[in-house]
Each structure stands twice: as structure tokens, then as C-alpha cells.
Amino acid sequence: MKNLIAALALTLMPAAALAEEAAPPPKWSLAIHGGAGTLDPKAMTPERRAAYEAALQQALDAGAKVLAEGGSAMDAVKAAIIPMEDSPLFNAGKGAVFTWEGTNELDASIMDGRDRSAGAVAGVKTVKNPILLADTVRTQSEHVFLMGAGAEAFAAEKGFAVTPPEYFATPARREALERLKAEKLSALDVDHKFGTVGAVALDQNGNMAAGTSTGGMTGKRWGRVGDAPVIGAGTYADNRACAVSATGWGEYFLRVGVAHEICARLRAANELKTVMADADDIDASVLTEEAQYIADAVMADVKGLGGDGGVILVTPEGHAIFSFNTTGMYRGRATSAGVREVAIFGGEEKASATPDH
Numbered sequence: 001m002k003n004l005i006a007a008l009a010l011t012l013m014p015a016a017a018l019a020e021e022a023a024p025p026p027k028w029s030l031a032i033h034g035g036a037g038t039l040d041p042k043a044m045t046p047e048r049r050a051a052y053e054a055a056l057q058q059a060l061d062a063g064a065k066v067l068a069e070g071g072s073a074m075d076a077v078k079a080a081i082i083p084m085e086d087s088p089l090f091n092a093g094k095g096a097v098f099t100w101e102g103t104n105e106l107d108a109s110i111m112d113g114r115d116r117s118a119g120a121v122a123g124v125k126t127v128k129n130p131i132l133l134a135d136t137v138r139t140q141s142e143h144v145f146l147m148g149a150g151a152e153a154f155a156a157e158k159g160f161a162v163t164p165p166e167y168f169a170t171p172a173r174r175e176a177l178e179r180l181k182a183e184k185l186s187a188l189d190v191d192h193k194f195g196t197v198g199a200v201a202l203d204q205n206g207n208m209a210a211g212t213s214t215g216g217m218t219g220k221r222w223g224r225v226g227d228a229p230v231i232g233a234g235t236y237a238d239n240r241a242c243a244v245s246a247t248g249w250g251e252y253f254l255r256v257g258v259a260h261e262i263c264a265r266l267r268a269a270n271e272l273k274t275v276m277a278d279a280d281d282i283d284a285s286v287l288t289e290e291a292q293y294i295a296d297a298v299m300a301d302v303k304g305l306g307g308d309g310g311v312i313l314v315t316p317e318g319h320a321i322f323s324f325n326t327t328g329m330y331r332g333r334a335t336s337a338g339v340r341e342v343a344i345f346g347g348e349e350k351a352s353a354t355p356d357h
């Protein structure tokens with residue numbers, strides 16, 4: 001409650017800032033992530049860094065192309081996530097971490113900010129691109145969330161090919177599970193970063209969407225499900241507020257309801273500013289600093305409980321924002337205003353995604 005009041009108070013403060021001349025907002029905006037965590041620049045070889053940057057760039061370019069050509073935010077989110085699910089570098093699709101039992105169990109969710117329709121799957125083992133299955137749940141079922149064998153039966157009914165489990169398995173992830181067991185380590189010790197992938201987009205029609213896909217955490221047991229497939233925790237989109245995708249220690253993101261919490265605070269800020277703007281004949285748009293403040297405040301709440309990770313979000317004004325309480329987050333953003341960048345460690349961005357907002 002205190003944070004909500006602080007966020008609302010912030011919206012009351014920048015009356016002077018609101019009077020500033022602002023450049024037209026970007027027509028479209030996109031942000032992606034490939035996981036956050038304890039990343040040490042010294043521990044990363046130039047080759048490995050180049051491989052991650054190239055994979056992030058490929059995902060960013062795929063989503064940006066859809067938006068630049070007038071495609072929908074939903075299509076852009078899927079276009080950006082699929083290459084990351086297909087890359088062994090990220091903990092989603094191929095390259096997913098192993099469960100305690102030595103399987104790869106995949107979770108994904110997607111949400112359309114136009115009507116808040118949503119689809120999610122958890123614990124699927126034979127679907128190459130879980131984000132596409134989540135979207136099929138959204139569009140071709142009367143449900144939001146399907147799990148395990150039931151989700152796979154639904155996939156088969158909808159014509160998804162059965163991908164052999166060996167496709168998802170990579171030696172590095174298997175070695176991480178073996179080390180976790182042999183040395184009695186936690187997932188955090190072996191994963192170092194949460195390689196969940198996600199994308200958020202604002203399209204030229206002002207619609208927003210968010211999607212997230214993950215293998216979860218190494219050594220997960222008993223059907224454990226994290227935040228990524230949970231609407232409101234790992235993913236949320238609402239045209240009135242923002243689109244959010246999260247990466248991090250899922251249990252904490254679930255407890256905070258991170259993605260919905262950020263959108264709810266932004267919506268409250270938006271509504272308050274609209275009332276004020278009507279009264280004073282001023283611009284009601286939410287400023288970059290305000291959206292950043294709200295995302296940072298929610299991530300601080302996660303940190304306060306003991307969790308770490310990060311979020312990406314876009315707003316109706318076209319702000320493309322990152323917030324993470326870890327040393328790094330694999331990330332990228334692109335806008336119609338010419339921003340096109342990928343980054344890994346903290347503070348690497350060259351420019352604000354919306355310099356005048």
C-alpha cells in the first residue's frame with residue numbers, strides 16, 4: 001500500500017516536467033529478455049558474449065520486423081520468443097534446464113493487452129515451441145492454463161508435432177543437474193542466471209502484448225511450477241497500462257504477483273494523471289521516469305523478500321524499460337524512434353528508449 005501511495009504521489013509531482021516539450025512517442029516499441037542473474041563480465045569469454053549478443057539480436061530483429069511492417073504486438077512477441085526457444089543458449093525450449101528426474105519440463109504464457117485474453121501451459125515435455133501452444137490455448141480453447149499430459153493431448157489435437165524429449169536436452173544443462181546432485185547445491189548455485197526468455201511489444205495500433213517461456217529451475221521436483229506461465233506473476237498485458245515479462249526466482253515473483261502489480265500501479269498512475277490532465281489541460285502521458293520508478297519499486301519488493309531477477313515492460317507511450325536487481329540481464333530493445341540495442345551487464349544501455357519521454 002505504501003508503495004502504491006508513493007507511486008501515485010510521484011504522478012502528482014512532475015507537473016513541471018509535464019509542461020516540457022516532448023517529441024512524438026515511438027509508433028512501436030519492443031523489449032526482450034533472455035534471463036537475469038549473477039553475471040560476471042570477467043567470467044564471460046568474448047566468444048560467449050558474442051554468441052549471446054547475436055542470439056538476442058536475432059530475436060530482437062525478428063520482433064522488430066513484425067512491428068515495423070505494421071504487424072500486431074502478439075505476432076511480434078511470438079516472433080521474438082521463438083528464436084530464443086530454439087537457441088540452446090537460453091533456458092527455454094531447446095536448452096531448458098533439467099528436473100530432478102532428468103527431464104525437461106517447459107512452461108510458457110502469453111497475453112493480449114487488447115482484451116486481456118491469455119493462454120498458458122506448464123510441464124510440457126514434447127512441444128518444440130511452448131509459446132505457440134500457450135497462444136493456441138488462448139485462441140482455441142475456453143481455458144487459460146493447461147498442464148502436463150492434458151496440455152500435450154490438447155497440443156496433439158491442435159496439430160502440434162511431437163518433439164522427442166532428446167531435442168531439448170543439452171550437455172551443459174545435464175552437467176548442471178549432475179553437479180547440483182553430486183555437490184548438494186541449489187539451483188541458484190548451478191544456474192547462475194535464470195535463462196527464462198520473454199518479450200513485450202507495443203504495435204502501431206497502440207496494442208500491447210507480453211509472453212514468457214522457461215524450463216524453470218535446475219533440479220525442480222514434485223511438479224514445481226514457477227512464475228513464467230502464471231498470468232499476473234511472469235506475464236501480464238493490459239492496453240490501459242503496460243505489458244510485462246519477468247525472469248527470476250519464480251517463487252518470489254509468484255508471491256509478489258510482479259507482472260500484474262507493475263501494470264496495476266501504472267494503471268492507477270495513468271488514471272490519476274488523466275483526471276489531473278482533464279482539470280489542468282496538461283499532458284496525461286506517463287513519463288519514462290515514472291514507469292521506471294514503478295518497475296524498480298516492485299523489483300525492490302521482490303528483493304526485500306529475498307528474491308532476485310528482472311522485468312521488461314513497454315507502456316502505451318512507447319517506453320521500453322528494464323528493471324533488474326541482479327548484476328545482469330540478457331536483454332534488448334528496439335523502437336520506431338531508432339533505438340536498437342542489446343545488453344548483458346548492468347548499465348550498458350547507450351540511450352533511453354524514449355529520450356524525450
Ligand code: GLY
Nearest residue numbers: 216226248249250
Ligand atoms: N522464472 C522462472 C522460474 O522460476 O521458473
